[in-house]
Every structure is written in structure tokens, then in C-alpha cells.
Amino acid sequence: MNLLDIRNLSIELETTNQNILAVDRVSLSMKEGEVRGLVGESGSGKSLLAQAIIGVLEDKWHVHADRFHWRGIDLLRLDIEERKNILCRDIAMIFQEPMASLDPTTTIGEQLAEAIDSKQLSGFFWQKQQQRKEAVIRLLHKVGIKKHIQCMKSYPHQLTEAICQRVMIAIALASRPVLLIADEPTAAMESTNQGQIFRLLASLNQLKNMSILLISHDLENITHWTNTITVMYSGQFVEAGTTEQIFNKPLHPYTKALVDSSPKANLQLPSKSRLMTLPGSIPILQHLPIGCRLGPRCPRAQRACVEAPKVQNFHGHKVSCHFSLKDTY
Structure with missing residues (x-):
């Protein structure tokens, strides 16, 4: 049985003129202990999909799913409250912008202490406060923050963005x-620190059997840490x-x-040569192409691409394309 099973999820943005289909019938499933990557350019709908899963989208966004x-x-x-109780208990998310996600009026120590479930504590009530403090220190050490006393007393604006991301x-x-759900968890960090965070997530997956949905725009980077990958473009699977x-x-x-533009695929490229890229850029929400949204940029596009392609399954390898590359291998 799948841990998470979502079929044909769509997200519409309510506007004054007409609703905009930002995410169009995307399916996503995860098994227990799986580390799945969710990849695509900025604006492909990855973060929207993640926020829809945990139910934190604003009222102007309408979510539908089969x-x-x-x-x-x-x-x-289930009603909204029952759904939130289940999701908040079992799912956590690392947001892309830590400075906007942390409470600016509360110290880091207080915010971390509040996040610890009372069920993790034991003994009498006067013992639980010390246990909570010790749990906060362990968490800070786990994410690589050694100066825990200074960090616990600080407010978010007094720390760097990289430290706030660790928090x-x-x-x-x-x-x-x-x-x-980790949405670009190392975006604000230097490359030397990124490996530390990825190794932490990998150890949690191996030792605690924690499932991880790793969101990134860098395909090559997450191939070292994931079992499976889902690719999105402009809100489509x-x-x-x-x-x-x-x-x-x-x-x-x-x-x-995406693969051809990665550094690994261009090791033999002459110095100062251009990497392989698709022409154009990802479309904005107000001007989405009909059918396959990659059509205007796709080198294999034909007349049939004005209609959205159906998902084809080749022994577990799924693709949504009228003219896939299957015959080229």
C-alpha cells in the first residue's frame, strides 16, 4: 500500500477575470521509506503541489483531485479539521523561504520548543521543561548548529538566512x-554545507525509515540522494x-x-562553450499554452501537441508525451 497516493490533482487560481489552471492533473505516489525527487524549473508548480499536500494554500487557490x-x-x-489533524501529525515541510516562515516576534528556542510534541516527554511536569530544552539542543546539533545557546536566544532577523534554514x-x-517535504532545503547554503544536510536527510531515511519528498530545480544534485524522481513542467506532469x-x-x-544541461553531461565540452538549453522560457500563468505546455519550446513538437498527451507506462517508467524518446534507445 502506498503511503501517499494522489491522482489527477489540479490547482486553480481564482482571479477577477477567470480561473487559471496552475497545476493540471498531476499524479504523485510515495511508498514508506522512499526518497522521491520532484524536479522542474522555477515556476513549474513544485512548491504549489507540496503546499496543496499539507493544506497551507490560501483561499484563492482551489484544489481538486480524483x-x-x-x-x-x-x-x-474528511472535513477540513480532520484532514489537517492527520496531515499535521504525520507530515512536515521545510519551506523555501525560512525568514518568511519563522515567527519574527519569538526566539528560536521558543519556536523549537513549541514544535516538540508533548508525547515525546515523560515524567512529572517540572521535569518536562528540562527535557524539552535538551531536545531543542539535540535538534540544533543534529542540523549542524554548534552554538546552541546563542541561537536559542536569538530572533530570526539576528541570524543569517543559512542558519534560519537549518532552524x-x-x-x-x-x-x-x-x-x-523538503522544498529546496539547501538553497541558502554554501556547497560545503549542502552535503551535510543531504547526509542528515539520508540518515533519517535509513535509520528512521522516514519518507522524503525532495524538491529541487537541480536534477543532477538530487540524483545522489533519491530512489525515484518525478519531473514537472509548467504545472504538468x-x-x-x-x-x-x-x-x-x-x-x-x-x-x-535537463540531463543534457547538467555539468556531468558536459564534461567533454570545450572551455567557454554554451551548455545545451531549450529555447525560450517557462510560460507565465496568464499565458499558458494549450495542450502540452512545453510545445512552443519543444524540438519534437507537432500538430498533435495542441492536445494534452496521456500518460504512458513502460514498466514503471511513466511519461506524458505524444512523441517520446523511447524509440531512440
């Missing part, structure tokens, strides 16, 4: 979630499969372009 199951429970049949990771881990399938035998022209 299926939304969590551990076999149909969340669509956000600590808050997410405080509840011991079953599924951790593009391709999904094992990490090896996606990186070594991509079936979609967009995924192929």
Missing part, C-alpha cells in the same frame, strides 16, 4: 514526521521513474534537456 489517499485513508471524504529543518524534524531511468534514459524531451 484521489487523495494518505495511508489508505481517503482525505477527500527550519530542525523544526520540521521536531515532530518526527512520517513524510518530510512530464515524467516519473527510478533515478537511474530518469538520468540515464529520459523519455521526455524536457527531461532530456
